[in-house]
Amino acid sequence: MRVAHSVAKVREAEEALMARLPEGALMQRAAAGLAAVCARLLRESGRVRGRVVVVLAGSGGNGGDALYAGARLAGRGAEVHAVLTAPKRAHPGGLAALRAAGGRVAELGDVDGAAAAALLGRAELVLDGIVGIGGRGGLRDEVMPLVRVLRGVRRPLVVAVDVPSGVDADTGAVVPETAAAGPDGEPAGLGARAVRADVTVTFGTGKPGLFVDPGAQHAGAVELVDIGLEPWLGAADLLIPQHADVARRLRGIAPRPESDKYRRGVVGIAAGSARYPGAALLSVAGAARGGAGAVRYAGAAAREVVRAHPETLVSDGLPGGAGRVQAWVVGPGLSRDEHAARIVDDVLALEAVLPKLFDADALALVAERGPQVLRGRHPNALLTPHAGEAARLLGEGWSAARVEAERIAAVRELAGRYGVAVLLKGSTTLLAAPGDGPVHVNPTGTGWLATAGSGDVLAGLAGAQLAAGGSALGAGATAAYLHGLAGRRAAFGDGAVGAPITAGDVAAALPEVWRQVVSSGASDGV
Numbered sequence: 001m002r003v004a005h006s007v008a009k010v011r012e013a014e015e016a017l018m019a020r021l022p023e024g025a026l027m028q029r030a031a032a033g034l035a036a037v038c039a040r041l042l043r044e045s046g047r048v049r050g051r052v053v054v055v056l057a058g059s060g061g062n063g064g065d066a067l068y069a070g071a072r073l074a075g076r077g078a079e080v081h082a083v084l085t086a087p088k089r090a091h092p093g094g095l096a097a098l099r100a101a102g103g104r105v106a107e108l109g110d111v112d113g114a115a116a117a118a119l120l121g122r123a124e125l126v127l128d129g130i131v132g133i134g135g136r137g138g139l140r141d142e143v144m145p146l147v148r149v150l151r152g153v154r155r156p157l158v159v160a161v162d163v164p165s166g167v168d169a170d171t172g173a174v175v176p177e178t179a180a181a182g183p184d185g186e187p188a189g190l191g192a193r194a195v196r197a198d199v200t201v202t203f204g205t206g207k208p209g210l211f212v213d214p215g216a217q218h219a220g221a222v223e224l225v226d227i228g229l230e231p232w233l234g235a236a237d238l239l240i241p242q243h244a245d246v247a248r249r250l251r252g253i254a255p256r257p258e259s260d261k262y263r264r265g266v267v268g269i270a271a272g273s274a275r276y277p278g279a280a281l282l283s284v285a286g287a288a289r290g291g292a293g294a295v296r297y298a299g300a301a302a303r304e305v306v307r308a309h310p311e312t313l314v315s316d317g318l319p320g321g322a323g324r325v326q327a328w329v330v331g332p333g334l335s336r337d338e339h340a341a342r343i344v345d346d347v348l349a350l351e352a353v354l355p356k357l358f359d360a361d362a363l364a365l366v367a368e369r370g371p372q373v374l375r376g377r378h379p380n381a382l383l384t385p386h387a388g389e390a391a392r393l394l395g396e397g398w399s400a401a402r403v404e405a406e407r408i409a410a411v412r413e414l415a416g417r418y419g420v421a422v423l424l425k426g427s428t429t430l431l432a433a434p435g436d437g438p439v440h441v442n443p444t445g446t447g448w449l450a451t452a453g454s455g456d457v458l459a460g461l462a463g464a465q466l467a468a469g470g471s472a473l474g475a476g477a478t479a480a481y482l483h484g485l486a487g488r489r490a491a492f493g494d495g496a497v498g499a500p501i502t503a504g505d506v507a508a509a510l511p512e513v514w515r516q517v518v519s520s521g522a523s524d525g526v
């Protein structure tokens with residue numbers, strides 16, 4: 001499990017630890033770890049000696065880390081150039097160390113467009129130490145020309161120090177560039193006032209913004225340097241499951257010799273309508289490969305379902321009359337008519353402790369009825385909204401854009417308000433349960449999953465996981481992880497180039513990724 005802590009918790013832990021260490025020791029630990037990662041990256045394509053490294057150093061501790069690491073690389077023979085973005089306030093110790101090691105130093109004002117392009121064009125590795133966890137808002141105007149040049153040059157490896165400068169360390173938010181801010185003709189909205197890194201070397205613990213889009217896209221691969229903070233950190237704010245975590249759960253629900261289909265769990269699917277039978281088929285496809293022993297379907301697409309999935313137990317009545325299940329999935333393709341409302345109400349009238357997943361049209365109906373239909377009544381329910389549905393559930397003051405921009409806050413608020421677990425879909429899928437527990441971030445997935453019906457497969461898969469047992473949060477997190485991997489597998493196969501996929505391809509890839517996770521579960525793998 002990877003973890004992340006809020007900036008406030010990191011600051012507190014740093015203070016506690018610093019009080020017990022000689023002055024500057026913590027920064028030396030950070031710089032040593034950072035330099036070691038840079039040296040390793042450089043060695044992947046040769047030696048450290050003679051390689052051109054450019055250090056972008058701001059005014060705070062982040063710039064200090066970068067300068068000390070630059071000094072260490074210069075000490076190993078690299079040609080290191082620092083550009084001070086706030087020369088009067090550069091870290092004195094770091095600057096002296098870099099100079100003493102033979103590094104060259106320029107001030108931002110001396111590095112105009114052409115000079116910056118020449119310098120960054122020669123760089124093989126750029127250390128982004130403009131601003132770290134002390135950053136507020138997007139990068140300021142004075143550093144943006146340099147950041148734009150960096151974006152444009154033949155790509156050197158960009159290594160962000162602690163966090164990519166300009167990314168909000170707590171939320172992953174970035175400030176978009178306006179058209180006026182892009183004199184190089186870059187279209188508005190494409191750029192952000194933030195550095196885009198290939199690797200982020202973060203200190204002590206992960207920061208939430210490194211794992212949640214758009215921050216995650218700016219962070220690249222995240223490497224953790226241990227600086228001894230752990231004993232002082234307290235509970236994590238974010239958990240990022242890895243293969244080993246998911247493998248543990250999948251092994252736990254694997255069939256045993258004495259298992260029969262009922263003991264493994266039966267998942268009920270109330271989805272699809274005369275108008276949208278496809279959603280029923282895709283939800284059943286996800287459920288059938290999702291880890292339950294059997295799938296029951298209740299609804300208007302019974303005939304189509306049994307033709308496509310002959311193993312399904314089907315009926316065309318209401319869920320309550322369909323027979324025993326261990327979890328219901330309600331919503332995909334249900335449409336919004338009176339009959340759909342009866343189906344949702346029928347599920348809401350089922351035994352309180354029975355796990356129930358509400359997706360798509362069922363979410364619209366839950367939003368109309370309000371949080372009280374779930375809160376305190378259905379402790380094992382799971383909601384699976386995308387940003388638009390989440391905004392509708394949250395109501396006044398929320399829009400899809402605000403949910404996208406404040407994903408962590410939105411998923412927490414939803415879970416708290418409805419008193420149930422919530423899986424918020426999107427380019428970063430997040431899960432939360434009511435209370436102050438950590439938010440789970442799903443690290444798998446691909447943009448190719450943004451295809452019609454992909455959410456129906458996820459709903460079925462998550463329903464099957466609910467039926468197999470455990471908490472709604474655990475079931476949802478496992479489903480999101482497998483779904484993301486299956487999307488990648490379907491889109492990329494064994495290679496690096498993606499291609500368009502259908503939701504059916506995602507369902508078809510599930511057994512393969514299931515095997516992959518369980519068999520490689522001892523290592524991290526993501």
Ligand SMILES: NC(=O)C1=CN([C@@H]2O[C@H](COP(=O)(O)OP(=O)(O)OC[C@H]3O[C@@H](n4cnc5c(N)ncnc54)[C@H](O)[C@@H]3O)[C@@H](O)[C@H]2O)[C@@H](O)CC1
Nearest residue numbers: 027030059060061062131132133134135136138139140162
């Ligand atoms: N406190 C310590 O001993 C340690 C600090 N560490 C490093 O120190 C960093 C935190 O240092 P600081 O608290 O000094 O803060 P930062 O260095 O992250 O940033 C603060 C400085 O950046 C400027 N700034 C803020 N927002 C900006 C923006 N949008 N655009 C441009 N400049 C902006 C501020 O004027 C301020 O001078 C961590 O991220 C980490 O890299 C590590 O070395 C570990 C130990």
Ligand SMILES: [K+]
Nearest residue numbers: 128131163165
């Ligand atoms: K940085």
